[in-house]
Amino acid sequence: MTEDMVQFIARRLAISIVVMFGTVLLAFFLLSLAPGNAAENILRAERLNDPRLGEVEIFMEKHGLNNTMLKQLGQWFYMLGHGNLGTSFRTNEPVTEEFWARFPATFELAAASMVIACLIAIPIGVLSAVKRNSLLDHGSRIFALWGVSMPNFWMGLLLILIFGVKLGWLPTFGYGGMDHLVLPTVTLAIGMSAILIRLQRTSILEVLNANYVRTARAKGLSERVVIGKHAFRNTLIPMVTVIGIQFAHLLAGVVIVEQIFAWPGIGHFLVDSINAQDYPVVQGFVLMIALFFVICNLLVDVLYAYLDPRIRYERGR
Amino acid sequence: MSLTRKLVIVGMAILLTLTAGLVACSDDETTSDAATPVQQSGQTTSPQSSPRATSEQPKLAAEQVLVMGAQKDFKEAAEGKLLVFDTLVTVDESGNPLPRLAESWTISPDGKEWVLILRQGVKYHDGTPFTAETAKYALQRAMTSAIWAKYVDDIVVVDDHTLRVLFNTYYYPFLLDLAAGWTADNFVSPLAVDPPWDPKGKIVDYIGTGQFKLVSYKKDQEAVLIRNDDYWGEKPRLEKVIWKYTPDPYAQILALKAGELDIIGAPEHHSSVPFMKVAELKANPNLVVSTHSYGRYQVLEFNCTKSPFDDIRVREAFNLAIDRETMVRSLFGDVAAPAYLITDPKFIWGPSNITEGYKHDPARAKQLLAEAGWTDTNGDGILDKDGKKLEVELLVPTGEANADMISLVVQSELQKVGVRLKIQTLINAWDRQSTGEYDLFLHHSLCLPSIPGGIGIGGKYHSRSSWVAAYHSAELDALIEAAFTTTDEAVMRAKCDEIWAYLTPKYPCIPLYDITKTVVMNKKVQGYKHGPTMFDMNLTHVVITK
Numbered sequence: 001m002t003e004d005m006v007q008f009i010a011r012r013l014a015i016s017i018v019v020m021f022g023t024v025l026l027a028f029f030l031l032s033l034a035p036g037n038a039a040e041n042i043l044r045a046e047r048l049n050d051p052r053l054g055e056v057e058i059f060m061e062k063h064g065l066n067n068t069m070l071k072q073l074g075q076w077f078y079m080l081g082h083g084n085l086g087t088s089f090r091t092n093e094p095v096t097e098e099f100w101a102r103f104p105a106t107f108e109l110a111a112a113s114m115v116i117a118c119l120i121a122i123p124i125g126v127l128s129a130v131k132r133n134s135l136l137d138h139g140s141r142i143f144a145l146w147g148v149s150m151p152n153f154w155m156g157l158l159l160i161l162i163f164g165v166k167l168g169w170l171p172t173f174g175y176g177g178m179d180h181l182v183l184p185t186v187t188l189a190i191g192m193s194a195i196l197i198r199l200q201r202t203s204i205l206e207v208l209n210a211n212y213v214r215t216a217r218a219k220g221l222s223e224r225v226v227i228g229k230h231a232f233r234n235t236l237i238p239m240v241t242v243i244g245i246q247f248a249h250l251l252a253g254v255v256i257v258e259q260i261f262a263w264p265g266i267g268h269f270l271v272d273s274i275n276a277q278d279y280p281v282v283q284g285f286v287l288m289i290a291l292f293f294v295i296c297n298l299l300v301d302v303l304y305a306y307l308d309p310r311i312r313y314e315r316g317r
Numbered sequence: 318m319s320l321t322r323k324l325v326i327v328g329m330a331i332l333l334t335l336t337a338g339l340v341a342c343s344d345d346e347t348t349s350d351a352a353t354p355v356q357q358s359g360q361t362t363s364p365q366s367s368p369r370a371t372s373e374q375p376k377l378a379a380e381q382v383l384v385m386g387a388q389k390d391f392k393e394a395a396e397g398k399l400l401v402f403d404t405l406v407t408v409d410e411s412g413n414p415l416p417r418l419a420e421s422w423t424i425s426p427d428g429k430e431w432v433l434i435l436r437q438g439v440k441y442h443d444g445t446p447f448t449a450e451t452a453k454y455a456l457q458r459a460m461t462s463a464i465w466a467k468y469v470d471d472i473v474v475v476d477d478h479t480l481r482v483l484f485n486t487y488y489y490p491f492l493l494d495l496a497a498g499w500t501a502d503n504f505v506s507p508l509a510v511d512p513p514w515d516p517k518g519k520i521v522d523y524i525g526t527g528q529f530k531l532v533s534y535k536k537d538q539e540a541v542l543i544r545n546d547d548y549w550g551e552k553p554r555l556e557k558v559i560w561k562y563t564p565d566p567y568a569q570i571l572a573l574k575a576g577e578l579d580i581i582g583a584p585e586h587h588s589s590v591p592f593m594k595v596a597e598l599k600a601n602p603n604l605v606v607s608t609h610s611y612g613r614y615q616v617l618e619f620n621c622t623k624s625p626f627d628d629i630r631v632r633e634a635f636n637l638a639i640d641r642e643t644m645v646r647s648l649f650g651d652v653a654a655p656a657y658l659i660t661d662p663k664f665i666w667g668p669s670n671i672t673e674g675y676k677h678d679p680a681r682a683k684q685l686l687a688e689a690g691w692t693d694t695n696g697d698g699i700l701d702k703d704g705k706k707l708e709v710e711l712l713v714p715t716g717e718a719n720a721d722m723i724s725l726v727v728q729s730e731l732q733k734v735g736v737r738l739k740i741q742t743l744i745n746a747w748d749r750q751s752t753g754e755y756d757l758f759l760h761h762s763l764c765l766p767s768i769p770g771g772i773g774i775g776g777k778y779h780s781r782s783s784w785v786a787a788y789h790s791a792e793l794d795a796l797i798e799a800a801f802t803t804t805d806e807a808v809m810r811a812k813c814d815e816i817w818a819y820l821t822p823k824y825p826c827i828p829l830y831d832i833t834k835t836v837v838m839n840k841k842v843q844g845y846k847h848g849p850t851m852f853d854m855n856l857t858h859v860v861i862t863k
Contacts, residue, residue, distance in 0.1 A: 035745030046499050052775055053783050054464040101536045165575045172572040173563055175538055262563040264537035
């Protein structure tokens with residue numbers, strides 16, 4: 001690793017901290033601007049009964065909700081300084097515990113889906129570019145259109161119906177072994193691979209017109225080497241960018257898929273917390289998600305350098 | 318058209334057909350129509366209760382394990398807490414307190430001294446005996462968030478099984494509040510708390526005195542409970558209950574059909590099984606559907622503080638305009654029953670003295686609106702008065718059960734008498750409820766163990782409540798306060814009669830229908846009974862048959 005690169009990473013990390021806190025501040029103020037009262041929301045969700053006046057006041061007192069927003073935010077940063085993300089209003093559990101109890105499941109699902117999506121998309125994308133307007137190309141286009149058009153909840157329920165209820169091959173829900181991973185992963189991978197197939201195809205088509213491809217062909221290289229070594233490698237920059245962003249998005253939780261497959265990830269819990277205005281959870285989770293977003297982006301940037309030696313990380317960038 | 322284009326079109330057609338075909342096969346059970354009894358208010362419909370089912374002796378499965386689908390995480394649900402923890406009291410379906418950990422109780426005539434006689438020989442799951450000391454600890458835990466904490470002067474341990482709670486005023490719903498499932502975990506073993514015996518301490522182990530012991534718990538995944546063989550009351554026949562967190566209602570139904578869940582809808586409040594799916598589920602020969610009324614009504618609340626609903630004739634007209642029977646039958650079949658009274662008369666505080674409910678009479682509705690000055694002067698089909706059209710806004714909180722369907726039917730019913738209804742679904746609807754910024758508000762009424770019908774002190778129809786725009790009057794306040802500050806049950810009942818006799822002709826709201834609780838189970842599950850409250854379930858007699 002060159003010195004330039006170390007400096008680049010250090011600088012990016014420093015900026016990332018600012019980005020992370022900016023995100024949290026934004027989340028906090030958006031949530032505080034949102035209508036509704038955390039105490040009432042949480043009590044109502046808990047019992048599906050109207051909370052009585054006194055109960056709301058007691059809850060607010062107990063959780064420091066009577067303090068000004070600024071004071072609450074200050075307290076939160078003070079706790080953060082002590083390595084503490086606070087306690088959920090809803091569950092009374094520490095936010096860090098709530099996060100780490102769920103994040104591994106989200107990570108597993110995101111990683112598996114990304115791998116499957118790439119395994120589907122890259123070969124199909126490359127082949128449909130090389131054999132443009134062939135039956136395969138049209139087939140892949142139909143698949144891509146179908147894949148992006150099918151909403152996750154629909155696709156998920158359909159897969160459960162076929163493979164869980166009718167055929168009985170796979171469990172319909174839950175978290176555990178590989179068999180539990182298949183349906184949610186495929187549900188997510190179909191939609192994602194649809195996008196990646198189209199991107200891969202377009203990128204290959206673009207570079208096939210480039211001078212260096214013509215040169216490679218003129219040199220008499222086999223088509224296999226031309227595509228595999230020269231064309232494909234040059235399409236990796238846009239692919240890695242999109243894969244990186246998509247992966248980071250998946251890490252923020254895949255609410256619908258998690259809900260349908262009872263996958264114990266962060267998505268569903270975070271949405272419930274947002275609806276209940278459970279500030280400590282929202283702030284803590286947003287901070288952690290921002291952290292992973294930043295890490296993903298950083299990894300993508302570092303990968304650029306390896307993929308394309310022309311990219312230099314110079315001082316001042 | 319080129320060959321490739323044709324191929325593309327044919328390909329897409331095949332995919333579409335496949336998709337549509339699969340959808341169709343998901344609904345194949347709906348083709349046969351099951352004959353099911355019509356549900357009456359307060360009753361349960363369940364094929365299991367038929368005499369044929371009870372006369373046959375079912376063969377029991379070797380393992381008595383119930384896999385229960387739940388839309389909430391085990392520790393977030395009142396129903397989960399009530400499996401592990403016992404409360405001091407519970408209530409029957411009408412609201413009478415019944416003994417649980419407290420065997421009996423007495424109230425002093427001024428209502429300020431409650432003496433609770435506790436059950437003897439009860440042990441927590443960790444072997445700690447349940448005594449007056451641990452019961453006092455439970456009350457102290459409850460007092461960190463209970464509304465009645467401010468009225469308590471002292472809690473005195475008289476002896477091992479007697480507790481005296483001294484109040485500075487009479488607080489009628491004390492026992493009802495103690496029956497609530499969502500606070501059942503206050504009855505945790507004081508040694509399972511960190512620091513032990515600290516009322517503000519954090520529960521580290523789910524150790525109660527209930528029918529089941531929690532043996533393992535994975536957040537947002539599952540909880541495994543085994544039978545408490547030392548239970549003080551009737552022991553359940555099930556050996557194990559596995560609580561499976563399955564938040565999506567439609568995926569839950571599929572898991573039930575696949576046999577991965579044995580029962581759904583039981584550990585929820587109402588509306589967790591979509592009403593629209595009930596007919597299909599009833600027709601499935603492998604499943605048993607059981608619905609039960611808890612007298613929880615969905616209600617349209619009037620803003621009685623401003624025009625047009627400050628006029629009693631308009632409130633009556635709106636009530637007369639809606640055909641509840643047709644609405645409920647066409648939307649929900651026999652799953653729910655229409656409601657004609659403000660609240661269910663079966664409750665001990667209910668309008669049992671009211672013999673005639675609200676009716677459907679659109680002609681009379683029009684006449685009343687005309688008497689109130691609302692006539693269609695310009696022939697546009699919408700009534701008007703002093704140049705102002707009769708347009709009202711119905712505010713619906715996001716997530717309110719069946720709200721979309723109900724609102725649309727109400728809109729078309731009102732259209733028939735010349736009223737234009739604007740439906741507004743908002744996430745912050747409750748904020749506007751608390752400030753009275755609405756014309757009509759759709760919600761569901763309180764249910765046990767809270768006092769239903771909005772008539773308690775601080776309830777909807779009491780002026781010191783969060784419902785600032787509901788119907789209030791000094792006379793009504795006086796009646797409510799008289800009913801709920803007496804320790805004489807006969808006086809309370811007489812005052813409740815007066816309340817309903819006063820309130821019913823004031824048309825303070827539009828009761829719509831009874832939101833029933835629906836439970837669906839595999840036919841191998843037998844003996845399930847609905848719990849006394851919507852937040853409770855009775856697994857005592859459940860068995861798994863072969």
